[in-house]
Amino acid sequence: MAHPPLEGRSRTLVTLALSLATFMQVLDTTIANVAIPTISGDLGASTSQGTWVITSFGVANAIAVPITGWLAKRLGEVRLFMIATIGFVLASLLCGIAPSLELLILFRVLQGALAGPMIPLSQSLLLQSYPPDKRAIAMALWTMTIIVAPIFGPILGGWLSDNWHWSWIFFINVPVGVVAMLLTWRELRHRETTILQLPIDKVGLTLLVLGVGCLQMMLDRGKELDWFHSGEIVLYGVVAALSLSYLVVWELTDKHPVIDLSLFKDRNFSVGVVSVSLSFMLYFGAIVLMPLLMQTQLGYTATEAGLATAPIGILPVLLSPLIGKNAHRLDMRVVVTISLLMFAFCFWWRFETFNPDMTFADMAWPQFVQGIAIAGFFMPLTTITLSNMKPQQLASASSLSNFLRTLAGSIGASLFTWQWEHREAVHHVQFTDRISQYDEGTRQTLANMQQLGMSAEQAAGVIARDVTRQGMFIGANEIFWLCAILFVIVTGLVWFSRPPKPGAAAAPVVDAGH
Incomplete structure (x- = not known):
């Protein structure tokens, strides 16, 4: 049964509740990134093991997305949203009190699975609350929350880790989730959607x-x-x-x-899904890698790492509404091409400038400029991906696209951290082969350090740390170089799609996962 649109105060409260829930879910995909070294150290794990806190959430979230449609029909959209929000809050509480990395990962899996339905349902319930002529405004408000959240995530995660305890990056979800849950229940409990007993x-x-x-x-x-x-x-x-x-x-x-693979028969869907998945894998892998580089090799605090990465969200706030307003006039392939080339440029910029002597500005400026790429990436690629879908295919197509994108992000996080450590090990061996007590340069360096008051062991330790640090930066730069090349290749792939027809609906906006 279709319900009439909400009016006045009720509509405002529903918008606030659903935006808070969306903000909380998107925030949780980024807030942990800068806290990984702190969490790893506190729980006695390596930094690479700490990244499981991110990948476990992403994989569980990805798996939950394809079954959201079925669950919504079996339970009702309002009821499922309430269950997901309550469960997300409880899982956040468990994450905060986890005494070991193993339990934290288990609770993050639970949190990610419960978060899966929140994004698509918040969007669906919001659209049902507005009349057709005001749904564009509703989606603009909703989109702003998923763009702004990645700005606050790294900063908030860093500040909480430095000044309180990393547990608070999860505890902070509790009051936000409770407010969202109470408001949703108050305003939407009488607006349940039709329940159908569909097979799974x-x-x-x-x-x-x-x-x-x-x-x-x-x-x-x-x-x-x-x-x-x-x-x-x-x-x-x-x-x-x-x-x-x-x-x-x-x-x-x-x-x-559970996954409709027949959708891949459509060229635009295939090209769009492959493009967004590959690009997001590269983008998200870098998001995980850079805070680790800053904190482990440059001595940044978690707060400083958050401030250095946060500028990526500034330009999308300004540019996304302009792109959305003029979408009917633009060839989305051109917009995506500019976005992907800007990604390539920013990664090349990092490759050229990242070194042990870099400043805060050297880290922050590429992040700021990359905001141009973010603004022209998610919505235009979603428009291309879903441009030829029939109305009855939109839900399945959007779910499959989101599933593969989220899964690609988790794979990217794992691959990037593995390759970073692997390349460091390769360069470490190359450097140490050149360091020998029979080498004149090595002997001179050790002698100079001993003249400054260091013992032979201390001098050797300093050289070993410098070798590791150089290897880490060279390894990261090699990854940035490869990403720049791959983004250029994906740019060519986009042009295998056909231009979306005028008026093609940009289906559900995906969260930037940042």
């Missing part, structure tokens, strides 16, 4: 969880266990390969697939 693809869902879960475990644990020299990693790889292969076969024949 149990086999497909099981294969999806097994395949994606084992794939991420392989990526996260592989760098710790020397990859396929470990029987555990081989097992994860085999299970992931078999599950995902059989999932493709199964979903192509099932009447109610």
Whole structure:
């Protein structure tokens, strides 16, 4: 049953409640990034293990997205949103009190799964609350929350970690979530959507969880266990390969697939999904890597790292409304091309300037300029991806696109941290091969340091730390260089799509995941 639009105060309160819930969910994808070194140190884990706090959330979130539509029809959109919000708040509380990394990761998986329905449902419920002629305004307000959240996430996460305790990056969700939950219940409990008893693809869902879960475990644990020299990693790889292969076969024949792979028959959908997934993998991997680089190699506090990364959200706040207002006049392929080339430029900029002597401004300026790329990335690519979808296909298409994008982000975080450590090890060996007591330069350096009052052991330790630091920066720069090249390649891929027809609906806006 369709409900009439809300009016006045009720509509304002619903907008506030749904925006708060959206803000809280998007904030949680970025707030932990700058706190990883602090969390790792406090829980006795390595920095690379600490990144599981990010990837576990992302994978669980990705898996939950495709089944949101089915759950919403079985439970009702309002009820499911309430369950997800309450569960998210409780999971946040558990994350904050987790005494070990293992339990924190478990609670982050729970938090990510419960967060899955929140973005699409907040959008759907908001649109139902506005009359058709005011839905563009509603979506503009909703979009601003997902653009602004990544600005505050790193700063807030850094400040809380430095001045209070990392637990507060999770505790802060409790009051926000409670307010959102109470307001939603007060205003929407009498506006439940129609409930339908639809079947679910149990086999497909099981294969999806097994395949994606084992794939991420392989990526996260592989760098710790020397990859396929470990029987555990081989097992994860085999299970992931078999599950995902059989999932493709199964979903192509099932009447109610959890993932509708037939959507890939449309050229624009295929090009859009591949482009957004590859680009987001590179973008999100860098978002995880840079705070680690700043804190472990430049001595930044978590707050300083947050302030250095936050400028990425400034320009999207200004440019996104302009792009949205003029979308009907623009060829979205041109907008995306400019965005991807700007991504490539910013990564090349980092490759040229990142070194142990860089300043705060050297870190912050590429982040600020990259905001141009963010503004022209998510909405235009979503428009291309969904431009040829029929109305009954939009929900499935949007869910599948979001699932693959979110999964790609988690894979990017794992690959970037692994490659960073791997390249550092390679360069460490190359540097140490040149350092020898028989080398005149080495002997002279050690002698100079000893003249300054260092013992032979202290001097050797300083050289070893410098070698590691140089290796870390060179490794990061190699990753930035590769990202710049890959963004240029993706730019070419976008032009295999056809220009979206005038008036093609930009379907549900995706969160920037930042």
